[in-house]
Amino acid sequence: MQKAKQEATGTPLSQGGLNRPLKMVNMVQARCSKCNPRGQGKRGWWKTCKHDPYYTVREEEVRHPKLEQTEDGRTIKTGEEVEIEYHKVPNWKQIADDPKISSGRMVQIQRERGSVFPEEIGEPPICDYLNCWEPNPTIHAKRVFTHEGVQTVVGNYHHRDEAAIVTLRLNETPVYVGVDKDMERRRAQLDAVNIL
Numbered sequence: 002m003q004k005a006k007q008e009a010t011g012t013p014l015s016q017g018g019l020n021r022p023l024k025m026v027n028m029v030q031a032r033c034s035k036c037n038p039r040g041q042g043k044r045g046w047w048k049t050c051k052h053d054p055y056y057t058v059r060e061e062e063v064r065h066p067k068l069e070q071t072e073d074g075r076t077i078k079t080g081e082e083v084e085i086e087y088h089k090v091p092n093w094k095q096i097a098d099d100p101k102i103s104s105g106r107m108v109q110i111q112r113e114r115g116s117v118f119p120e121e122i123g124e125p126p127i128c129d130y131l132n133c134w135e136p137n138p139t140i141h142a143k144r145v146f147t148h149e150g151v152q153t154v155v156g157n158y159h160h161r162d163e164a165a166i167v168t169l170r171l172n173e174t175p176v177y178v179g180v181d182k183d184m185e186r187r188r189a190q191l192d193a194v195n196i197l
């Protein structure tokens with residue numbers, strides 16, 4: 002719609018990052034090289050996979066230096082012991098929940114490929130704001146916006162401002178950028194949003 006308006010008037014309109022999704026639902030992907038080799042596993046393979054498909058084991062080197070005191074009072078390293086620790090980490094994937102991305106169907110598409118919400122495998126829920134990753138969000142903004150027939154709920158955030166920004170975005174209201182003199186306008190704009 003914005004593009005049509007731009008073409009009609011000939012004035013350049015800044016997209017202002019408006020097309021970048023900010024609501025990202027964090028899901029955990031099913032992955033298994035035995036049951037789903039090269040993505041060619043049979044339909045629903047994750048339901049019978051016995052290889053912990055929602056986690057990847059990561060190796061981490063832990064170095065323990067061997068230190069000694071010399072007779073003249075210096076501390077020197079004479080060797081090192083290296084241990085490998087194994088950590089099970091969930092296969093996190095940020096999924097854009099935005100009416101403009103795949104008609105708002107990204108979460109459903111991931112579900113159909115075996116992805117789960119973290120709570121389903123005993124992991125804490127994560128804030129829905131792009132790249133935030135804070136666990137256990139406490140702001141539950143339940144407003145629903147409808148865009149071309151696609152319904153999107155504002156979502157779960159760990160900070161009120163995040164919920165306010167996503168509310169404005171889903172309402173297609175440009176958000177003031179928080180630089181210089183715009184700082185106050187942005188503050189006032191975010192504070193005025195009813196996030197519930």
Ligand SMILES: [Zn+2]
Nearest residue numbers: 033036050052
């Ligand atoms: Zn498997």
Ligand SMILES: [Zn+2]
Nearest residue numbers: 128130133159
């Ligand atoms: Zn957050």
